[in-house]
Amino acid sequence: MGELNTTPNANRLHIGIFGRTNSGKSSLINLITGQNTSIVSEVPGTTTDPVYKAMEINPLGACVIIDTPGIEDNTVLGEQRLEKTKLAMDKADLAVLVFADNETTGFDGEYELLSVFHKRNIPVLCIINSFDNIDKADIKDKILSRMNENRDVLLKVNCNAPGNAADRDKIRMALSKMMPEDYDEAFITGDLVREGDLVLLVMPQDIQAPKRRLILPQVQTIRELLDRKCTVVSTTTDKLEVTLSYLREAPQLIITDSQAFKTVYEHKPANSRLTSFSVLFAAYKGDLPYYTEGARFIDRLTEASRVLIAECCTHAPLTEDIGRVKIPRMLRKRFGEKLQVDMVSGTDFPEDPSGYDLIIQCGGCMFNRQYVLTRIQRAKDAGVPMTNYGVTIAHLTGILDKIVM
Ligand SMILES: Nc1nc2c(ncn2[C@@H]2O[C@H](COP(=O)(O)OP(=O)(O)OP(=O)(O)O)[C@@H](O)[C@H]2O)c(=O)[nH]1
Ligand SMILES: [Mg+2]
Numbered sequence: 590m591g592e593l594n595t596t597p598n599a600n601r602l603h604i605g606i607f608g609r610t611n612s613g614k615s616s617l618i619n620l621i622t623g624q625n626t627s628i629v630s631e632v633p634g635t636t637t638d639p640v641y642k643a644m645e646i647n648p649l650g651a652c653v654i655i656d657t658p659g660i661e662d663n664t665v666l667g668e669q670r671l672e673k674t675k676l677a678m679d680k681a682d683l684a685v686l687v688f689a690d691n692e693t694t695g696f697d698g699e700y701e702l703l704s705v706f707h708k709r710n711i712p713v714l715c716i717i718n719s720f721d722n723i724d725k726a727d728i729k730d731k732i733l734s735r736m737n738e739n740r741d742v743l744l745k746v747n748c749n750a751p752g753n754a755a756d757r758d759k760i761r762m763a764l765s766k767m768m769p770e771d772y773d774e775a776f777i778t779g780d781l782v783r784e785g786d787l788v789l790l791v792m793p794q795d796i797q798a799p800k801r802r803l804i805l806p807q808v809q810t811i812r813e814l815l816d817r818k819c820t821v822v823s824t825t826t827d828k829l830e831v832t833l834s835y836l837r838e839a840p841q842l843i844i845t846d847s848q849a850f851k852t853v854y855e856h857k858p859a860n861s862r863l864t865s866f867s868v869l870f871a872a873y874k875g876d877l878p879y880y881t882e883g884a885r886f887i888d889r890l891t892e893a894s895r896v897l898i899a900e901c902c903t904h905a906p907l908t909e910d911i912g913r914v915k916i917p918r919m920l921r922k923r924f925g926e927k928l929q930v931d932m933v934s935g936t937d938f939p940e941d942p943s944g945y946d947l948i949i950q951c952g953g954c955m956f957n958r959q960y961v962l963t964r965i966q967r968a969k970d971a972g973v974p975m976t977n978y979g980v981t982i983a984h985l986t987g988i989l990d991k992i993v994m
Contacts, residue, residue: 593892593948596651597805598643598835599957602772603653604764605677607702608687610634612661613718617687618642618656620757627656634659637670639677645764648908649765653957655681661698678702679963683767684711686758687748688732689718709963712740712767719747742767775958777806777813777873781842781864781993784818788883789836789846789861791853793826806866810844827833829856842993844869847979848911851986862993867979872954873978875961877994879969883976884984886947894946899964900934901955911978912951920983938964943971950977 606614615627615636627640640656652935655677658670678684684706688699706713715732733743742763745758782788792798792807803811814821822840823830826849833839839858847865871877890896900912917930933939942948948968953961968975976984983989 594615596643598641598653599805599955600809601643601651601653601957602649602682602768603655603680603957603959604683604685605655605681606685606687607678608659608689609658609661609698612659612687612689614659614687615640616751617655617685617716617718617746618654619656619751620746620748620753621646621760623731623751623757626654627817634667634670639673646761646764649761649768660702662822664916669850675828677897679707680960681711682769682772682957682959683714683764685714685716685764687716687718688728696732703735711959712769713737714763714767715741715743716747716748716760716766717743717745719745728785740767744961775873776817777810778817778842778844778871779869779872781862781869782814782817782819783841786819786841788814788819788821788842789832789840790821790823791826791829791843791849792823793846793849801931804954806870806952808952810866810869829853833858836842847982848915850983850988850992854988854991863991864993865983867952867977867980868983868992869993870954872981872994874953874956874958875950876979877980879965880950880976880980881989883947883974884980884989886974887920887956887981887984890924890928890946892921892927895929895931895944896920896922897939897945897948898932898940899929899938899948899950900932901936901951901953902934911982912949915980916949916981919982923985938967941971942968942973944971948973948975949981950975952978 600685606618608614608776610633615629618627618640619625619629622644626642628635636656639658642654644652644654646652657674657677660671660674686699686702688696703713715736717729736743744759744763746760747753811821822832828856839861841862843853843861843863845865847867850865854863871880884981898912898916913932920930921928950964965975980989985991
């Protein structure tokens with residue numbers, strides 16, 4: 590697969606293009622990519638599924654641009670298309686909102702989207718598509734009055750001219766100015782390592798590990814540690830002791846799979862700090878303080894509680910699957926066999942999770958950070974505690990307070 594050499598989508602800046610049907614969204618993605626990325630036609634509802642296009646945009650870097658089905662699609666399938674558009678909204682780090690209509694319908698739908706993004710602190714690039722009938726100054730003023738003046742930008746663009754390099758540059762520059770300042774600064778390993786550190790990775794390659802390759806969080810962590818000028822040593826749990834005996838000094842940091850936490854903790858040198866990939870990703874991709882707080886609610890579960898497990902991978906269930914098998918088993922053993930544990934996978938996640946007493950999210954390595962944060966916000970809005978696999982296992986095995994975060 591060619592993806593081995595490219596940035597995984599989960600680590601790319603997600604830019605979503607939104608607006609009503611026939612407003613010129615697909616024309617706009619084609620203008621930005623300079624290619625026939627999406628089908629354009631005068632028929633409303635042409636784009637029926639979001640189109641995800643990975644590309645490098647200077648000076649933004651690795652991005653995914655998403656063309657979406659229009660809002661206010663009144664066809665039979667409109668409802669389902671809207672769901673897909675909402676999912677793209679949940680993933681967007683930056684939003685592009687296309688305004689193109691006459692004044693008879695107004696822009697209520699667009700303003701609604703604008704307020705959703707404002708609530709999520711997502712910068713919005715408002716584009717007035719230069720259809721003749723909206724070339725009016727008062728429309729510009731109306732849109733301006735709804736925008737967040739510190740963060741949003743308004744541009745007038747002719748989306749219908751694929752070779753329009755001047756407008757393409759204008760869009761590119763506007764987007765790069767709008768990019769969240771801290772976007773590129775986050776490290777998976779945070780401030781847990783310094784240049785020159787020796788870091789030991791303990792990675793059991795058991796039945797759950799995919800055949801002949803490392804999983805994404807491991808690959809990314811190794812790459813980052815090398816970039817940060819650390820020495821990285823890898824081993825499996827059964828070889829931990831022999832590996833340690835080879836080392837002249839104790840590693841400053843040991844990172845392991847959450848399932849091997851307990852064993853590694855019992856065998857590690859006293860002055861080596863310990864964490865897990867899952868906890869690192871909880872901080873990198875989610876909200877570690879909320880997850881840690883959420884883990885305290887595990888102790889309040891009873892047999893009558895409802896727990897939701899959200900797994901992002903859609904792989905066929907394995908016999909000892911951590912989300913599908915291990916965590917439910919650990920919880921039922923402790924709180925009773927009747928404990929209700931529901932499972933969602935992929936991008937399925939309830940709009941309103943308020944019926945649950947606890948949500949346990951996977952590491953989220955396949956999702957971009959913004960999408961995981963949208964889920965966390967939904968849990969917060971519904972007043973439901975949320976945690977993740979690694980934090981849960983650490984809590985259940987009694988070592989949550991022994992991990993460095
Ligand atoms: N005059 C003019 N026409 C445009 C412009 N942008 C798009 N169009 C036309 O408007 C129609 C709709 O454009 P699309 O890009 O398919 O619109 P869309 O928002 O993707 O529509 P859906 O996929 O149906 O939601 C096409 O016939 C385009 O050629 C523009 O800037 N000026
Ligand atoms: Mg379209």
